[in-house]
Amino acid sequence: MTRADPAQDAAPTRGGLLFDGAEWDFATVRRVYEAIERIACDELGLDVFPNQVEIISAEQMLDAYSSVGMPLMYAHWSYGKRFVRDEALYRRGYQALAYEIVINSNPCISYCMEENTMAMQTLVIAHAAFGHNHFFKNNYLFQQWTDPAGILDYLDFAKRYVASCEERHGLELVETTLDAAHALMGQGVFRYRRAAKLKLGDYERRLRERQEREAQDYCDLWRTVPSGAPARENSISEEEARERKRRLRLPEENLLYFLEKNSPTLRSWQRELLRIVRNLAQYFYPQRQTKLMNEGCATFVHYTIVNRLYEKGLISEGALMEILHSHANVVAQFDFDDPNFGGINPYALGFAMMQDIKRICVLPTAEDREWLPDIAGRQDWPAVLRDVWANYRDESFVRQFLSPYLMRKFRLFALSDKASESSYRVEAIHDSEGYRRVRSSLADSYDVGAGEPDIQVVDVDLLGDRELVLRHTSRKGVSLAETGREATLRHVRRLWGYDVRLEDAPAP
Amino acid sequence: MTAKRGAGGMAQFIDRRLNPRDKSLGNRQRFLRRTRAEVRRAVDKAVAERTIADAANGGAVSIPTDGVGEPQFHLSRDSGERERVLPGNKDFVAGDRIEKPKGGGGSGRRASDSGDGEDPFSFALSEAEFLDILFEDLELPDLVKASLKDVSQREFRRAGYTNDGATPNLAVLRTMRASMSRRLALRRPTAAGIEQLEAELAALRAETEPGVADQLRIAELYAEIERLKRLQRAIPFIDPIDVRYNRFTPTIVPRAKAVMFCLMDVSASMGEREKDLAKRFFILLHLFLKRKYARVDIVFIRHTHEAAEVDEQEFFYGRGTGGTAVSSALKTMIAVRDKRYPAADWNVYCAQASDGDNSASDTQVSVGLLREAILPQIQYYAYIEIADEDGGQRYGGGGDKDLWRGYAQLKPAAPNFALARVVGRDDIYPVLRELFAKPARKGAAQ
Known part of the structure; x- marks a missing residue:
């Protein structure tokens, strides 16, 4: 705040309005951005990722909607379903589009619709490019769990990887795997244990190295060497089974993680698909835990900033009224x-x-x-x-x-x-x-x-039929809904490859 | 402006509006593929409900939610206990009891969560997607599908040359001509000229006792060849300024008007299935005409033993009773054509659907009418006989129906006459095959 005065003196538009009327152009947007930045950084002390403001059309906004708001995404029919639904709603006028979408990435990308008036662009920039951006960069959950610098590269990798799997293994097989993984997205996050921080940027390189090493180390001769295991099989005791269960680190709350690591039947590319879905679920998990704060922060920031812009004589009363009207609706x-x-x-x-x-x-x-x-x-x-x-x-x-x-x-x-x-x-x-x-x-x-079912992997009958046992622990007597339960279990069976049982355990 | 702002660094502003819009196309196709069967049923329903002219316009379809569900584990709403906080208390105090709304449903809020709604999932199909599904039934060849979906009326025609363009359009002769005139104007040494000097040099150097003049000449030749080669390098054989491309400009293709007569036997033997097949037959012909002509009129004539011009609703859903006299429909058609659609101004197409029953005497009259009055003045006449689902088994090995036999005589002399027996949807296209064959060949030749 000590820097506020010289900055104000440097402003070329001091005393004059930044814009007049509804039309916007890039020069005006930039001028407004700079005025907002002055207030955000100097007066509110916000600390943001570099901003990348992108102007898009309504169709592109619909596209972004359907791929969970991300600028790029792997292909899956469910995104097409979301698209056709949103499109139908939008075209018939049942649903308006959001003014903006902002992505937790570094640089922080925010999309503004071309239809917005200049006053609305001002609101959107203050809201997304500074409010949300500051929150993404500084909130501890985002700092712990997400890698904003790597997410876009990772999505790019995921997109190409899914496409190459489709090419090699066929659309249907990839779709079946992704369907099953999506069904378990709610049970695909680490809630309490802190995983190693994702270094999404390096991810693809590491995967390639691992595959190359496997290819180099592969020697067909080993296949012909008889293994010593079968001779001892009968003597495996209960004790050893329990030991193996311990080694599987049961119980495990992250079903996707468990299946990815331990499913006896998945192929390596399928495990990779599970990992992609799991990483995305984890990436979005902080957003789900901070919806109230995130929106509160962004709304407070835009409200404070536009009022300051008006006080400084940078926007007209008409523009302020338009912004406040929209603010009041929100x-x-x-x-x-x-x-x-x-x-x-x-x-x-x-x-x-x-x-x-x-x-x-x-x-x-x-x-x-x-x-x-x-x-x-x-x-x-x-x-x-x-x-x-x-x-x-x-x-x-x-x-x-x-x-x-x-x-x-x-x-x-x-x-x-x-x-x-x-x-x-x-x-x-x-x-x-x-x-x-x-x-x-x-x-x-x-x-x-607490709002989601607590389902954990508790046992695997490794000695017998390899049946996987899941346990739902109910809180306050709330049981699992019947709708979707069997269908989701079928997906788990598909990933595990053997029978899967879901038992209910009363809370202790 | 020079002072770098805070931690924000430099902001970037990017205009993405010109980026491709159809990012969701792949996902949309995956979705349609998955719901193929349901979408197809919806398209069938739409075809049955719409008029021929609107049939192919795409639009909203609804499919049941079963195939598009994304199951997950949820907590049930009607077991155990829960507590929620609500805003807007009016006069409650702690300990008050509020009756739950009847009919279960837990919290009383209208359920709108995805997954348990019974509302069908409804969305809009584009025209292309709609036609794809429609054509799949009719088993149209790909080339025909492509040309039917192409609604552009423009065609690219050669129009001289241009200085820039795409490599495949390179005009080699023009380029070489420009190159040659430039080389001549700049006096680029030719390869042959240099070779000649080099030959002379070689000859001189081969002499065992060169004189002084020869020595001088050798030095001169060396210098000259060097100079010419340098010049040759400096002036390229083909310079970018020589390159010419064939130029194509979009031209609006002149399109005239056409009239399409739909003739159908509506006697009692034509049931739902028969009419549905006939309708698809008419739709396909209409699509073809719509693409080719700027204006397409449709005339519906139905007949029993007497014929009448009717509207589309009446045509497909009205019921007539009586015998069968095909000639009455042909006469009506001729009358309407002469009155409203003179052959000089209109391209006339006629499509006739019937179950094939007609009396022998009337068939002779009909064949006469076709031969004398209709076929000479018509672009195309297509006739389908809609057979029973068992594929016409009921004729045994025996005779064709009267009408078929009569019409079959016409075929050899009339290339614009097509007839076929249709059992299922995939039999329809062959009747109109020749209609589609012509533009397809033209497209292939370009």
Whole structure:
């Protein structure tokens, strides 16, 4: 912030508007970008990856949608399905397209639609190229689990690898393997154990080296040498089986990882496909855990920046109004009994919480000092927010920072739903007895791991028929849904090659 | 501007709008391949519901969700206990009970998650995709499929030469001509000229006792050959400025108008299957005409023992009763043609579908009409006899039907007359084969 003054003096457009009217061109976009960057870096202290802003058309946005928002992706029919669905919805006017898509990569790529007005491009750049970008670069989950510098190379590799498999082994076989792997994507991430950090950039080179080494070491003579194993087979005891089970590191929560490493029937290219799907699932896992914070951060950043642009006389009142209109749509929160209600809007709650933290820093009430003593009255709100963005995920963020003030503002209440009862029970509301229960209950609902079935590999009958045993551990008596259960199990069987049993274990 | 900003470094702005748009095409094709059977049923339904002129326009189709499900393990919604936090409390206090909505469904929110919706999955097929599936049934050869799907009315015609273009269009003669005139103008030494001097030099050096004049001449020749070779290197044989390419310009192909008469026997023996086959036959002819002519009119004439011009709805779905007199339809067709579609202005095509039953006397009348009044003034007349599904077994080894026998006599003298017996969809195309053969040959020759 010490640098703010000279930077402002250097601005060529000081006092004048950066743009006028709805039309945009590249020179204006660049000028606006620089003005935004000045505020983002100097006033908010954001720390971002280099930005790459790409202007795309509506069709290209549809393309990007269908490949889970990534600029390149391997081929699979399910992406085609998503495409035809989104296209139909879009063409019939049921669904508008997003203003932007941003990718956690270095450089950070954000897509802006060509249809956007200049005011909207301003909003989008502030939101994506600075808000999301800062979050990607600084949040601990992203730092631990993703490799933004390597992701695009890795996707490029994945795309070419899948294409070459299709060429060598046929579309059908590749499709069957990918279908099965996709079915297990939810069980294809490490949640607790920290894997070695992915070095996606080196990945292809390492794979090639491994294959070359195998090709060099291969000697057909070894095939003819009788192995010593069969003679001892009968004497393998239970004890040894248990030893082998230990060596398989059971139980294992990452089904895709287990199958990739231990399936007796998969070919090496199929294992590679499993690894690709697993790596992607892992890459997206931090995003699923930080949706509320990520959107809250980006929305707070764009809101703060456009207001500063207006204060500095860089954008007109009309442009500000247009941006705020769009902002208001994004952060709308419908009540639970409204027909439009679709859950808690992450933009609304996320933005409100960021604004609230700023308020608590600047103008704390006695209640805030009691509930959030660490940040109440610390005037340096940008630093506090930067610290929050770096060190929390949705679940811990809500548990730590949701203030009674906001719970009153959103009029939150906790509702329990027991299958055995014919009615819901209101457990807590926004009053002094209820604050803690509501906050903790809401925090729980942001725990991604808890919202998904806990399924682990617990046993393999290596001595007998090689049956694989999966165990679903239910929490609070919630069982697995019947829909999709058998079909998904069939996919597991296909990958394992032998029978697979899924048993239910009650929580201890 | 020179001060480097923060940690952001230099930002890049890239215009991607001109990049290829169909990135999803491969995935879309994979999706269609997977749902082939369902999509095909949907296309069949669309063909049955649409008019002939609209049949091939692509558009929305719906398929059941079964084939496109992506199963996963989910937690069930109606077991155990859970707690959620909702916004917008009005007057609840802790301990209040709220009745669950009837009909199960757990939380009472309308289920819209993928996987358990019963709504069919609906999406739009492009015209090309639609035609692909339609043609697959009809077993059209690839060349014909390609030419039918090509809706462009432009053709590339030779139009002189140009200085830039693609290598395959290189105009060798022109290039050599330009090269030659440039070489002449710049006095590039010819290979033959140099060879001559070299021969002279060799001859002089071969002499055992060269005189002074010879010595001088040798030195002169050395210098001259060196100079000429240098010149030859400096002036290339073919310079980029010599290169010429054949130039092609897109030309709008003149297209005239055509009328297509659809004639069908609607007596009771024509059932759903027969009409469906007939409809595909008419659609295919219409597609062909639409591609070739700027304007295509369709006239529907149905007949029992008497004929009438009707609209399409009536044509396919109306029911007539009575005997069968093919000649009545032919007479109506001639009347309509003479009144509204004079042969001087219109290309006339006629497609007739029938189960083949006709009285012997009327067949003679019909054959006479065709020979005298219709075939001389028509581009193409195609007749299909729709046989039973058992492939006409019921005739035994015995005779053809009357109409077939009568029409068959016409065939040798009339190249624009085609007839075939159709049992299934794959029999339809051969009837129109000759129609499609001509443009195909032309395409192949280019």
